[in-house]
Amino acid sequence: MPDFGRFWFTGGVEADVITTNTGSPGELLRLLRDGRPRTRAELVVETGLARSTVRARLDSLLDAGLITDGGNGASTGGRPASRLVFNARAKIALAAEVGATHATIAAADLTGALLATDKLDLDIAEGPESVLPLLITAWRELLRASGLDQLPLAGVGIGLPGPVEHSTGKPNNPPIMPGWDGYDVPARVAADLGVPVLVDNEVNLMALGEHATCFPHAQDMIVVKVATGIGSGFISNGALHRGAVGAAGDLGHILAPNGGDAHCRCGNTGCLEAVASGPAIAAKLHASGLDAQTSADVVALVRAGNLEAGQAVRQAGRDIGDVLAACVSMFNPSLIVVGGSVALAGEMLLAGVREAIYRRSLPLATENLAIVPSQAGIDAGVLGAATMVVQHALSPAVIDHQLTG
């Protein structure tokens, strides 16, 4: 067939996001973020830009400390050319994953790698004016204790246990967060820390964390959290799908085929959360005379080899799989990642999920579908929060704005 050049086969939507390198400082930095040291001459070849342009852009990145001298390249006869390399320690990203009763906080470098972490107890129901100062104090203490307090901050990322309007950082009618609805979280935190603050739902950030650190090549994936509640985060075309009001991924309140008339805390009946969450499984076991109230109790019973607990977790997996089967038909993901405290029970949960998905989905949609346990583990949420900050702070638009006004 005729040769239409390398773009002939590219669909229209994707083609619109292919951009040529303008040689702006931000776009040169995007190249260097892979961590490979390059000489100025190599960057001229790689970008096709004028030598003088590349030199000027690199100088501004060097001045900002975002790249540094990374040793000498191979000599080509004369003086060996120095290599430039991305400086991942130029700034620190602060991150927090906030739950109902505790938070995990972290300081990360500009690759999103965690340099220091800590945990603190809190009560989300005490409201933002009480909780946010606790976080700010804890971050400052973490920076001091880890000797990172001399480095500038790139920004702050916060995951909250409810829907968040990402563009403003304001929680949107969060059911378990009294006092937070519409509260300007970025303004409150930025007033103390003086850097950009990004906020999102914590399950979205789990998905971002799994995607960025463990599955960067997955274009379409679902990350499921099974804990006190059941939620999910969804990556579409390589980016988080947040939905119209930040409420996407609400797996827990979908009608479970096996949901019957189980009462849910949302006021409806038959919700997935009412039959397959940690407390729902515990309630079933408790009714059978076992000592179980929380996800942790359920996991402990399964790990101790209790048959009834194992069966209950497997059935919860089937119930979750029944609902995920609909999501597989709609999204056609290549990957489903299952995490959260109930997932610590191990293979029992995953086996139930797989069983139901394979029973209900078309073969085409499951042919190349992987269903795996969380790889990022309990740090997925803070990793996602740190990734969100880094993606923002190092985006070409932000870098160019900072360096060229």
Added chain:
Amino acid sequence: MPDFGRFWFTGGVEADVITTNTGSPGELLRLLRDGRPRTRAELVVETGLARSTVRARLDSLLDAGLITDGGNGASTGGRPASRLVFNARAKIALAAEVGATHATIAAADLTGALLATDKLDLDIAEGPESVLPLLITAWRELLRASGLDQLPLAGVGIGLPGPVEHSTGKPNNPPIMPGWDGYDVPARVAADLGVPVLVDNEVNLMALGEHATCFPHAQDMIVVKVATGIGSGFISNGALHRGAVGAAGDLGHILAPNGGDAHCRCGNTGCLEAVASGPAIAAKLHASGLDAQTSADVVALVRAGNLEAGQAVRQAGRDIGDVLAACVSMFNPSLIVVGGSVALAGEMLLAGVREAIYRRSLPLATENLAIVPSQAGIDAGVLGAATMVVQHALSPAVIDHQLTG
């Protein structure tokens, strides 16, 4: 709070797609595609680029016929400056929506507007070697009859009634298309027409057509087609979500809460399609002694005021809404568009859909959700196919490749 510039509040993912204008011909064309005539001086101001750069880029677009002289601008004292305007008739996009027994074909300009359309009968089961030559002959005749055959072609867009691997244009295990699996549709069509050929699932293209022509500002929307089968197309973050193997949007084979043990042609039981498609509704009415076999029969009965037919369509709407309620919880769309031949029955279907979605979804997710009938109507598929071609052919990457090598 501190001023972080206009980008401080932008989430990381979105910030990565903000690009500065490089002044490449393709990016200048992107500006001009809004149809507003501009003088060279106005373009210099708008882009911030050097006058000589803008002049050279515009010359290459003028040479290619993609922009033309659009009359004079306001005089600023001296000779009035000529205005340049996008030439939507520079090239023609060919489009087809192919169904099981017929196709709609069209020729469109570079805004995606349809200039000429036609319909033809075919049998998709006769395979690509039979069907594609029919399309090619019909397109050529359409161009001749409408006097458009002197204009160059921008490309060809084809919607097929099955899953398509969009990157290669090959159907992927399509259930109702014997002989098409893995067939290189773009190569076959390009061998005759000599231009890029893009292929996608026809319901995806319905979604693209509705989005591009009627709801360009909807970032997250679902377009549902209720006809012989039930399918959907999903726009996420403003772009089509096609899924890992092009199988996304398969609403019809999700378990319907009301599906019972109804047998589906896919081999499973209880699928939405087995209870709510046109033939499924017709079969119910037929069993009650009414003369109904197809979607058209059902619609005719409803329009004639038959109560039983109206009730059956409304129940089908509820069944579809039950499944869509799960999609609303997962996607949080701002818009659901309902089309397809059964939707011609009117408000009965939509009323059922709305009833079920509002009963099952969380208030936050439905607060700003609009559920509307198809606006693009029966041309949605070809409009989407034309849009796919135009988005590709006018993308900066393709334009720059053509004009600068």
